[in-house]
Amino acid sequence: MIRVLIADDQHLVRMGLRMLCESAGDVTVVGDAADGHRAVALAARLVPDVTLMDLRMPGLDGAAATERITAARPDARVLALTTFGDDDHLYPALAAGARGFLLKSAPPEELLDAIRRAAAGGTPFSQEVLGRLVERAVSARAETAPADLTPREREVLVLVAAGLSNQEIAARLHVGATTVKTHVAALLAKTGCPNRIRLAVFAVRAGLAPG
The missing domain is CATH 1.10.10.10 (Winged helix-like DNA-binding domain superfamily/Winged helix DNA-binding domain)
Known part of the structure; x- marks a missing residue:
């Protein structure tokens, strides 16, 4: 069973992700957090297989929370959940150790597949998100x-x-x-x-x- 921690400041999003994860026979949600500080604390206590991390949260954003989680446990698998408005957060999250990037608008099966791949050691990412990363990277050097x-x-x-x-x-x-x-x-x-x-x-x- 893949143990998942959900971090998102929107209650409805957390509940939706919980329902999606628990609709799968091989995924269970062990906790959820509404901010980065809580996500870091729960990740340390629950040691989930995969953490779904919203990038924009109050107090401590997703990139900073990811950095703290991976600093404490380098093998932690964090999947960043992004919107196209989160461009400024993508590189910090990548540098912080995020194992993958997915759009919040991704189809349910794509999200579940990404969770399974991350749990197995893979690095799933949305092609649209990669496109944004590349666009910025190419403009740099x-x-x-x-x-x-x-x-x-x-x-x-x-x-x-x-x-x-x-x-x-x-x-x-x-x-x-x-x-x-x-x-x-x-x-x-x-x-x-x-x-x-x-x-x-x-x-x-x-x-x-x-x-």
Whole structure:
């Protein structure tokens, strides 16, 4: 059973997310918080598998709460819930250790799938959100791809930027998921990116994937 903590300052949103999570047979909500301070306290006490984190909350916003949660528990899996108006919060949340980004308007099945992927160690993100991240990144400065990337690593990098999971990349390239995981690890090491989302942004900034 995947244990989820919900952090959102809107009561109706929290209740809606709770109902959605508990409609799935493999997900249960262990707590909910209306502000960042409460989210940090509950994350420490309940140790959820996944925390759904609203980025705009009073007192302590979602990015700051994410930073405190991941500082206390580096393996904590936080999924940031965003709207297009949250652009200014996306990079801080990413830097703070968020494992994925989803739009609040995402279809229910997409949200449940993201929770499952995050719990399994993945980094799910909405393509629209990634597009916003890339748009800002490209306007800042370009990246240069490492010269020692292999042709296969370049293929994997492009597919990571497209938002595909390891399993989906494996199916696309007709290789094992373990092989893809090895390539992704090599890409993270060669590019200096701390996580898969930064890697996707890097690919676009380096001109290896469409923005």
